[in-house]
Amino acid sequence: MYTATKLPRTSALFISALLGGVIFTSCASSDRLANNALPPMAADGRANTVSAPASQSSLSQNAETSPIARSRPQLIKKAAISLTVNSVDKTVDAVSQIINQQQGDLIGLKQQQPKKDNPRYTATIQLRIPENRLEPTLEELAKLGTVNTRNITAEDVGDRLVDFQARLTNLQKTEANLQKIMDRAGSIRDVLSVSQELSNVRQTIEQIDAQLKNLKNQVAYSTITLNLEAAVSSTSPQPALGLQVQETWNNSTHSLSAFSVGLLKLGIWLIVYSPYLLIFVALIYGFSRWRRTHSPRLTQTPGSTTSE
Numbered sequence: 001m002y003t004a005t006k007l008p009r010t011s012a013l014f015i016s017a018l019l020g021g022v023i024f025t026s027c028a029s030s031d032r033l034a035n036n037a038l039p040p041m042a043a044d045g046r047a048n049t050v051s052a053p054a055s056q057s058s059l060s061q062n063a064e065t066s067p068i069a070r071s072r073p074q075l076i077k078k079a080a081i082s083l084t085v086n087s088v089d090k091t092v093d094a095v096s097q098i099i100n101q102q103q104g105d106l107i108g109l110k111q112q113q114p115k116k117d118n119p120r121y122t123a124t125i126q127l128r129i130p131e132n133r134l135e136p137t138l139e140e141l142a143k144l145g146t147v148n149t150r151n152i153t154a155e156d157v158g159d160r161l162v163d164f165q166a167r168l169t170n171l172q173k174t175e176a177n178l179q180k181i182m183d184r185a186g187s188i189r190d191v192l193s194v195s196q197e198l199s200n201v202r203q204t205i206e207q208i209d210a211q212l213k214n215l216k217n218q219v220a221y222s223t224i225t226l227n228l229e230a231a232v233s234s235t236s237p238q239p240a241l242g243l244q245v246q247e248t249w250n251n252s253t254h255s256l257s258a259f260s261v262g263l264l265k266l267g268i269w270l271i272v273y274s275p276y277l278l279i280f281v282a283l284i285y286g287f288s289r290w291r292r293t294h295s296p297r298l299t300q301t302p303g304s305t306t307s308e
Contacts, residue, residue: 074158074215077134077222085145088121088228094144095125095226102137104129107223121230126223134222141226148229157215164212171205 085091088111099106107126114121129137138150178201182194270277 073156074161074219075154076218077154079152080225081150082148082227083145084229084231086231088123088230091144091228098140099127102129102133123228125226128221131222164208168208175201
């Protein structure tokens with residue numbers, strides 16, 4: 001019983017001691033940096049400020065002689081250009097050659113044939129070019145036709161890159177410390193606990209590393225969206241004479257069959273409603289005969305006289 005309870009306490013104390021050592025080391029390093037930043041002390045305990053002007057003058061001289069190095073901005077550039085060309089197909093082939101010359105990649109290609117609402121032949125091309133070859137590529141593309149629109153947008157992601165890099169460095173240090181603790185842990189419970197924490201840290205490292213690589217890739221390669229439009233609306237060629245004759249024959253036979261079917265349907269309707277039609281015709285005929293029989297004579301023959 002005594003040995004069963006003593007082992008977890010010993011391992012817990014051992015892990016606490018290791019973590020305390022890591023914290024103490026970091027605090028000692030920060031104190032050392034702070035002490036190095038303080039001015040030297042004199043024998044009476046006061047700060048020695050005599051050498052301060054000399055040091056400040058030397059720093060100012062160094063600042064004047066050496067220019068301040070500025071970090072290069074990390075920009076994600078995207079460009080869009082619209083051209084009016086004589087032939088869309090030939091321009092697409094020329095764009096493929098430009099991509100190969102500029103060491104770029106073709107991301108997407110969409111061609112749209114002429115329609116009733118848009119009689120012009122259009123195409124949209126997306127390409128990815130190294131960042132240092134963006135301007136030369138745009139100049140080469142502008143030579144393929146008449147430029148309608150052209151714009152470039154840039155997004156500075158330098159702060160995000162620094163943040164991701166700092167987080168990645170800290171997580172890697174935490175991973176190394178956890179690995180040391182795991183190697184020295186005694187009980188199975190402590191090993192499993194440290195292993196779970198190590199797995200979470202490694203998963204976070206992989207996610208941040210993937211985001212960092214994605215940002216660097218977007219900075220290194222710029223995206224260009226190229227819209228092409230034919231200068232003259234293209235018309236579809238006329239079909240051959242045989243196709244026209246065949247189409248006319250098919251349309252005429254279809255019309256004849258439709259007319260015949262219509263007459264047949266009309267005859268069926270007349271047969272079905274023939275009793276009502278006969279009754280209606282008989283009524284009209286009887287009314288006309290009755291009107292002729294009972295209508296008075298409105299005109300008389302000339303020279304006729306009435307007798308009493």
